[in-house]
Amino acid sequence: xxxxxxxxxxxxxxxxxxxxxxxxxxxxxxxxxxxxxxxxxxxxxxxxxxxxxxxxxxxxxxxxxxxxxxxxxxxxxxxxxxxxxxxxxxxxxxxxxxxxxxxxxxxxxxxxxxxxxxxxxxxxxxxxxxxxxxxxxxxxxxxxxxxxxxxxxxxxxxxxxxxxxxxxxxxxxxxxxxxxxxxxxxxxxxxxxxxxxxxxxxxxxxxxxxxxxxxxxxx
Amino acid sequence: xxxxxxxxxxxxxxxxxxxxxxxxxxxxxxxxxxxxxxxxxxxxxxxxxxxxxxxxxxxxxxxxxxxxxxxxxxxxxxxxxxxxxxxxxxxxxxxxxxxxxxxxxxxxxxxxxxxxxxxxxxxxxxxxxxxxxxxxxxxxxxxxxxxxxxxxxxxxxxxxxxxxxxxxxxxxxxxxxxxxxxxxxxxxxxxxxxxxxxxxxxxxxxxxxxxxxxxxxxxxxxxxxxxxxxxxxxxxxxxxxxxxxxxxxxxxxxxxxxxxxxxxxxxxxxxxxxxx
Ligand SMILES: [Fe+2]
Ligand SMILES: [Fe+2]
Numbered sequence: 001x002x003x004x005x006x007x008x009x010x011x012x013x014x015x016x017x018x019x020x021x022x023x024x025x026x027x028x029x030x031x032x033x034x035x036x037x038x039x040x041x042x043x044x045x046x047x048x049x050x051x052x053x054x055x056x057x058x059x060x061x062x063x064x065x066x067x068x069x070x071x072x073x074x075x076x077x078x079x080x081x082x083x084x085x086x087x088x089x090x091x092x093x094x095x096x097x098x099x100x101x102x103x104x105x106x107x108x109x110x111x112x113x114x115x116x117x118x119x120x121x122x123x124x125x126x127x128x129x130x131x132x133x134x135x136x137x138x139x140x141x142x143x144x145x146x147x148x149x150x151x152x153x154x155x156x157x158x159x160x161x162x163x164x165x166x167x168x169x170x171x172x173x174x175x176x177x178x179x180x181x182x183x184x185x186x187x188x189x190x191x192x193x194x195x196x197x198x199x200x201x202x203x204x205x206x207x208x209x210x211x212x213x214x215x216x217x218x219x
Numbered sequence: 220x221x222x223x224x225x226x227x228x229x230x231x232x233x234x235x236x237x238x239x240x241x242x243x244x245x246x247x248x249x250x251x252x253x254x255x256x257x258x259x260x261x262x263x264x265x266x267x268x269x270x271x272x273x274x275x276x277x278x279x280x281x282x283x284x285x286x287x288x289x290x291x292x293x294x295x296x297x298x299x300x301x302x303x304x305x306x307x308x309x310x311x312x313x314x315x316x317x318x319x320x321x322x323x324x325x326x327x328x329x330x331x332x333x334x335x336x337x338x339x340x341x342x343x344x345x346x347x348x349x350x351x352x353x354x355x356x357x358x359x360x361x362x363x364x365x366x367x368x369x370x371x372x373x374x375x376x377x378x379x380x381x382x383x384x385x386x387x388x389x390x391x392x393x394x395x396x397x398x399x400x401x402x403x404x405x406x407x408x409x410x411x412x413x414x415x416x417x418x419x420x421x422x423x424x425x426x427x428x429x430x431x432x433x434x435x436x437x438x439x440x441x442x443x444x445x446x447x448x449x450x451x452x453x454x455x456x457x458x459x460x461x462x463x464x465x466x467x468x469x470x471x472x473x474x475x476x477x478x479x480x481x482x483x484x485x486x487x488x489x490x491x492x493x494x495x
Contacts, residue, residue, distance in 0.1 A: 020317075027318075040311075041300060043297060044298050045298065046294070046297075047297030047298050048224075048295060049220065050295075051224050051230065051295055051349075052220065052224070052230050053230050054230040055232070055234045055326075059230075062318075063319055063321060063323050063325075064319050065292065066317075068319075071312075073308075089303065113381050
């Protein structure tokens, strides 16, 4: 039987968690606020599009995914006060004006023939950027001090991967001609250029690099 | 994408045929039949009714298209209003949750329609549910859709669940019971938000409740749903209580429905007398 009085190391030999992390409380809160804003914009758009897509399977998928992103927004909303932001709305903002332009361009398509564009914007552009931003946060924050954020990040990332796969398969099933391949690629490129200027979900430095615009490379 | 989406633009593939409320009432195959001869004392959808299978299939298709519109309406409420200013963040979270639930209901309805031997588009689609979701006040949407129409959905699912029970159709009974659980949640969302948002705004509350009774009345047309066995669909008092309706509110709907039934019977008698 174990000796109840015998001292044990507080960190087991296999426990590699470390201090400090890359983010201060303020920086973590700023990022979380941007996540919330982006997830909110995404679930609003998915909800709005449901009535505009004629494909029944896509219609139903959008409904399921709309809820998942709303849940992510809710998790981030609840995390903000724990990061000393008692007025969550103050930080629930776009990281910059380019991100606002990105959302405007993302949500532009409405006609029933534009399902490919709607899906490309979400599943080939926005969601991959969420995956990058969340992964960067997960890999760089302190797994001791910021463990509650990491727990949410892991749940959310699982959703993002699953939704990305769902969306990508829908896109592949909708694209039937070389012209449609071009359409999808052109729309993706247009949106990516705006996100490049924005620097990603949380602005310049989303995944550790400054965006070219912020280094003066882009006009 | 526009804010506020007109009902005529609802996106559908070529299988769907959209019609008005009056067109639907004239479709002889639906559960909500115009055949209301006074001799037919029991219209309730039960297995012993001669045209039970057809009526149940028609009703199932109505549920299916209703679920699509409920999904679309909840989605539009996420999009149409500015978060925090026109609609609270938490209300939108509820609407997003409803989107997921309604998407599952569409899936369930398709499986059930298959099971019952009907096809997508076999019956026409009445788009009145989405119309109730087009109000420019989110509280009116919640009153018209969540309280009136989804209240009706509670009645419909309870009737269909009982139909499954009596017919020994466990597949139907199982599916309806699960949808019923979700609908009670949605009606409760409507009841809770109506009370919360209009707490200090009696005028807005009155407007919302008036809109709800307009929608309730529209769907009581012809006494389709009432506590009388002459109506195809019953009134599910217990589940409505769970969803936040008080006794008085349920009594009002019961009276309204019975009056509508009597109105239709009188109209049918009148038409027959004129014909003879
Ligand atoms: Fe439903
Ligand atoms: Fe519902």
